Amino acid sequence: MKKPKLYYPVHTLDNRLLLPAGKLLTPEALDELIATSKGASYKAISFLEYGTVYQDILRIIRKPPYDKIFQKLNKKVTMILMKKIRFIEPVLEFLDYFKKYDFYTYRHLLVVFAMAINLARDLLEKPEDWITALMAGTMHDFGKVCVPLEVLQKNEPLSRSERGILEHHTLAGYVILSYFLQNHQSFAAQVAKEHHERKDGSGYPLGISLKDRMIEIIAACDVYDALLSPRPYRPTPYDNRTALEEITEMAKKGKLSWEVVQTLISHNRKDRPDFRECEVSTEKRGKPPADNIYGVIVDKEMKCPNCHSSSIKKKTPIKAREQISYECRGCGKEFDEDDLMNLEMEKH
Numbered sequence: 001m002k003k004p005k006l007y008y009p010v011h012t013l014d015n016r017l018l019l020p021a022g023k024l025l026t027p028e029a030l031d032e033l034i035a036t037s038k039g040a041s042y043k044a045i046s047f048l049e050y051g052t053v054y055q056d057i058l059r060i061i062r063k064p065p066y067d068k069i070f071q072k073l074n075k076k077v078t079m080i081l082m083k084k085i086r087f088i089e090p091v092l093e094f095l096d097y098f099k100k101y102d103f104y105t106y107r108h109l110l111v112v113f114a115m116a117i118n119l120a121r122d123l124l125e126k127p128e129d130w131i132t133a134l135m136a137g138t139m140h141d142f143g144k145v146c147v148p149l150e151v152l153q154k155n156e157p158l159s160r161s162e163r164g165i166l167e168h169h170t171l172a173g174y175v176i177l178s179y180f181l182q183n184h185q186s187f188a189a190q191v192a193k194e195h196h197e198r199k200d201g202s203g204y205p206l207g208i209s210l211k212d213r214m215i216e217i218i219a220a221c222d223v224y225d226a227l228l229s230p231r232p233y234r235p236t237p238y239d240n241r242t243a244l245e246e247i248t249e250m251a252k253k254g255k256l257s258w259e260v261v262q263t264l265i266s267h268n269r270k271d272r273p274d275f276r277e278c279e280v281s282t283e284k285r286g287k288p289p290a291d292n293i294y295g296v297i298v299d300k301e302m303k304c305p306n307c308h309s310s311s312i313k314k315k316t317p318i319k320a321r322e323q324i325s326y327e328c329r330g331c332g333k334e335f336d337e338d339d340l341m342n343l344e345m346e347k348h
């Protein structure tokens with residue numbers, strides 16, 4: 001298993017360095033960081049009363065395809081549960097950042113939270129036991145503040161090192177939330193770290209197998225909403241049917257929880273069957289958008305960090321998700337993806 005190590009510095013919105021590149025994220029390192037914030041107390045503010053959050057959520061869930069999921073009663077109960085939630089000021093400031101600089105992420109954070117509440121109502125008992133934990137849905141992508149906007153909003157295929165920088169938002173979010181929530185074991189910090197992990201261990205950043213039901217809920221909502229949204233790398237979103245087929249396929253392969261996907265599908269049915277009785281069709285009738293370049297990686301500009309020669313020979317990893325290493329044709333030195341990622345970060 002990979003070690004959780006930072007490949008770029010993690011900072012706050014006002015550019016205060018939290019941890020430098022190269023830091024191994026051990027519990028001790030995080031405790032040391034948290035100790036620097038001990039004593040700081042933050043004001044808690046009602047989530048729905050903050051800025052335009054209330055209007056923004058309503059505007060999004062009224063529109064197709066979300067209106068199908070958030071039918072009358074669902075919408076009402078979701079809003080009632082959200083009303084109970086209060087966030088500390090720094091958390092709300094992160095939402096402001098995304099609203100201003102990356103509206104897609106802002107919208108996505110609100111939707112994932114609302115959707116996760118909906119699914120949790122079916123899959124878990126007593127909202128008072130899980131509603132606070134599910135606030136994590138709103139914070140899962142906070143680490144993207146450390147991803148340069150040129151990478152986050154690039155509408156061409158990413159290079160391998162840019163892809164690495166993007167995927168690293170998981171560990172950056174883990175550090176940021178550990179710091180502000182003053183606990184690296186807080187659920188929100190765990191979700192930031194693990195929401196791209198998969199049940200079969202094929203995810204990132206560590207390739208661990210996802211087991212926690214609530215993280216499974218957020219992970220499924222995350223994939224589903226990403227498919228339904230226009231993105232820089234895919235201007236045309238997936239239609240609802242194709243998006244549901246896509247996540248069904250992921251559940252079939254053991255990447256997402258079958259029950260969670262079944263619940264998402266039952267929420268899309270008019271008669272709202274109980275998720276346990278919701279039959280899932282495995283027939284593929286949908287058509288993914290043709291202009292989708294998600295996951296396409298170009299290996300152009302593989303410059304050697306040592307001699308800057310532009311051609312580097314690739315060495316195939318033995319197992320999936322194992323580090324790919326390279327050998328420079330110029331100076332013969334060996335490098336791995338982390339070295340190339342560091343080089344890429346220096347450019348921004």
Ligand SMILES: [Fe+2]
Nearest residue numbers: 140141195196
């Ligand atoms: Fe993410």
Ligand SMILES: [Fe+2]
Nearest residue numbers: 108140141222
């Ligand atoms: Fe996300």
